[in-house]
Amino acid sequence: MNRRFLFFAWVLVPFCLLAQLALWPDMSASREMVGQFDSEQVARSAAYGDFRYLWFIYRALAAAALLLLLSTRTISHALRVAVDAPGRHPVLTGTLVSILCCIAVQSQSMALGFKAGYLHELEWGFTNQTVAAWVWDALLGRLIGLAYVTAAMAAILFMARRFGRIWWAPSAAFVMIGTVLVLTLQPLVLDPLFDNYTPLAGRPGAEALEELAVEAGVDPSRMSVAETSHRSKKLNAFINGFGPTLRIAFWDTLLDRSRQDEVELVLAHELGHWHHDHVQTGTLIALLGILAMFVVLGGIFPHPEAEDVPALLFTIWLVMMASLPAQNHISRTMETQADWYALELTERFDAYVSAEETLARENLSYLNPPSLAVWFLYTHPPVADRIRMGQERKPPGMRSWRKP
Ligand SMILES: [Zn+2]
Numbered sequence: 136m137n138r139r140f141l142f143f144a145w146v147l148v149p150f151c152l153l154a155q156l157a158l159w160p161d162m163s164a165s166r167e168m169v170g171q172f173d174s175e176q177v178a179r180s181a182a183y184g185d186f187r188y189l190w191f192i193y194r195a196l197a198a199a200a201l202l203l204l205l206s207t208r209t210i211s212h213a214l215r216v217a218v219d220a221p222g223r224h225p226v227l228t229g230t231l232v233s234i235l236c237c238i239a240v241q242s243q244s245m246a247l248g249f250k251a252g253y254l255h256e257l258e259w260g261f262t263n264q265t266v267a268a269w270v271w272d273a274l275l276g277r278l279i280g281l282a283y284v285t286a287a288m289a290a291i292l293f294m295a296r297r298f299g300r301i302w303w304a305p306s307a308a309f310v311m312i313g314t315v316l317v318l319t320l321q322p323l324v325l326d327p328l329f330d331n332y333t334p335l336a337g338r339p340g341a342e343a344l345e346e347l348a349v350e351a352g353v354d355p356s357r358m359s360v361a362e363t364s365h366r367s368k369k370l371n372a373f374i375n376g377f378g379p380t381l382r383i384a385f386w387d388t389l390l391d392r393s394r395q396d397e398v399e400l401v402l403a404h405e406l407g408h409w410h411h412d413h414v415q416t417g418t419l420i421a422l423l424g425i426l427a428m429f430v431v432l433g434g435i436f437p438h439p440e441a442e443d444v445p446a447l448l449f450t451i452w453l454v455m456m457a458s459l460p461a462q463n464h465i466s467r468t469m470e471t472q473a474d475w476y477a478l479e480l481t482e483r484f485d486a487y488v489s490a491e492e493t494l495a496r497e498n499l500s501y502l503n504p505p506s507l508a509v510w511f512l513y514t515h516p517p518v519a520d521r522i523r524m525g526q527e528r529k530p531p532g533m534r535s536w537r538k539p
Pocket of ligand 1: 473
């Protein structure tokens with residue numbers, strides 16, 4: 136590990152985290168909101184949620200410890216020697232080191248993830264999967280991650296030999312293009328590996344949903360149904376893809392187990408993301424984040440080689456962790472914007488509140504989450520904030536959300 140890395144890890148990362156304390160969410164009014172639910176529901180949601188946060192901390196500490204270990208001079212040297220062979224190209228050697236490190240980190244994350252991602256869900260009655268099905272999904276997800284990291288690391292090592300000190304610029308361009316490509320292809324190639332997707336048309340209640348989409352200026356054929364009930368009992372909907380593949384998908388559980396007006400409000404929320412170009416904006420911010428990360432990497436590793444690979448991976452992990460509060464703050468802002476759009480489009484405040492309550496009840500959303508967890512981990516505002524917005528009929532601290 137070089138001295139620049141130590142400065143980064145021990146000075147810059149804590150400084151970045153402290154600087155983001157300004158993004159601490161306002162949770163002051165949340166406590167009066169939980170009156171919507173009885174005290175048993177509040178306690179159950181806390182028991183379910185606390186465990187998940189605790190395991191997030193365990194997993195993060197375990198990943199940090201493993202990456203730190205792999206980054207030590209002795210281990211990174213041993214890894215390089217283990218995969219090196221006479222006449223082997225240094226880029227290939229470094230890529231093999233990267234694959235070994237990724238497999239180590241992913242094996243650890245999968246072993247710990249089994250407790251939090253499977254056993255905990257089973258205990259609370261949320262999963263419909265067998266152990267084998269969960270393992271298959273987890274392996275598939277990690278294989279996709281491995282392919283992405285391997286391609287990026289091979290590019291970094293290649294660019295470092297080809298371009299010298301400015302390796303980070305072409306590497307950033309490569310990863311940015313790759314990211315847009317993955318996001319674009321996700322609905323076509325990646326999502327179907329996990330769930331079956333069927334058209335929305337022809338399902339009960341589909342016509343009203345299609346009318347709502349048309350009202351918001353969205354082509355109804357961009358909506359589909361993800362058959363997730365083989366996996367989970369939770370309810371959800373999402374927007375993903377990019378450009379020509381941008382689409383809205385409903386989990387079949389949501390369509391089967393919610394009232395029609397609640398599903399319409401969930402759709403209106405997703406239409407809000409569409410209307411405000413959140414996927415495009417989010418992608419642009421992610422690309423700028425990638426560029427910033429490569430500037431940091433370029434500063435720490437002027438000439439990355441095979442033995443720097445573990446420390447490179449550790450740095451990337453630290454950058455991701457240190458920027459999580461800012462990333463999630465942006466995400467929560469967009470979610471509030473989409474909620475407000477849903478209210479403006481439908482003007483059905485009661486159905487909005489009811490949809491939030493159903494989702495919170497069925498998914499056992501944390502009703503009174505710790506501010507630290509919201510600050511660090513929440514991509515969506517806490518359910519109490521969302522319900523309060525519907526009841527007060529205005530977005531907190533904002534004048535108008537409507538795009539001109
Ligand atoms: Zn959303």
